[in-house]
Amino acid sequence: MPISPSGLSGQLSSVPRTRQLIEQLQLQPHPEGGWYREVFRSTAEVMPRDGRPARSALTSIYFLLEATQHSRWHRVLSDEVWVHLEGESLDLWTWDAASSDLRSITLGPVSAATEPQHVVSAGLWQAAKPQGGIAGYALLACMVGPGFDFSDFQMMQPRGSEARQIAREHPTLASLA
Template identity: 30%
Template sequence: MSSIPGFTNTPSLGFTPSTSESPKTQAIIKTLNLQPHLEGGYFVETDRDFRTVPNPFPDSAQDSPTRSASTTIYYLLTAKSPVGHFHRNKGRTVHTLHKGRGWYVIIHADEVKQQGQKPRIEAFRVGQDVEGGEKLQWIVEGGKYKATFVVPEESGVTGDEMLLISETVVPGFDFADHNFMKTETLHELVTPEQVKELAWLLLE
């Protein structure tokens, strides 16, 4: 049993990350010109709208007054880098699946109204099995913490494990709007039992 809504068993990767990427994965990384992402996995920005909008996040420290209207990236998790670690963005993110499957864990920290209140936690599968409940598209609103990990095919671990998606952020991505979850924040937001199940998804 898991203490995380959405999971039957304790969330885990279920395989040991590879020490190198498979030839198939390397070919995708090279063809799409992906670079390592700080969150884990690989990415490339494929679009940044040249138009700008006023920065709608007035509390952003050391900030610029505008944002790109939108940005889009490819994002890839792999056998060697299978985890996107807990972080949040201020902008909303539209995710679209291209290939593979994975788990998303969302901590709805933006819905907390009083200090000490525990936010809702949500976990869902993304993948091609729409009839089996997997999502092809999913939206994560700004202010929610998000972590992701690859799910291997049921037929077994091959080294070609991957999750390839597009993410469109509105307004466009800016590092000033991004932060990783700290260990102490996880302790504040979830129960001790849930910390034990989720701590492996922290970057630090």
């Protein structure tokens, strides 16, 4: 879903490395926040067992969040692998509305406090935000299998029942809706 740079996120960052990455990687604003570009879509197809039509076996994007941006609460009907490439560490939350199970992972360079990749299981709500250090951005790769399709993507409605539940149970994360 290409979106012109004048849409959603609007202006290029004033951080030189962020601006360079947006231009060099040809990133576009993403509806959930941040910047992205699909870099791979498998020509092989698979049939999901949940009734969806055939999907590419795998898709991959670059995904960049500036220090002031976040990935809004959303869910995808396929498993998604997040891989930290460079920049700030990133807080990634997953939430199962049915069980109220909230989990948090910090993606970043390998250390005792961070992991370089994490898998978000299909159907879980997810949101992310850079930790806000001096780099001013977090660059990630996200792979989805079966491959990503916008018809499998749902953003949390800011005044919907899930957003109200998040606000009650985890008020500090309500602003990510």
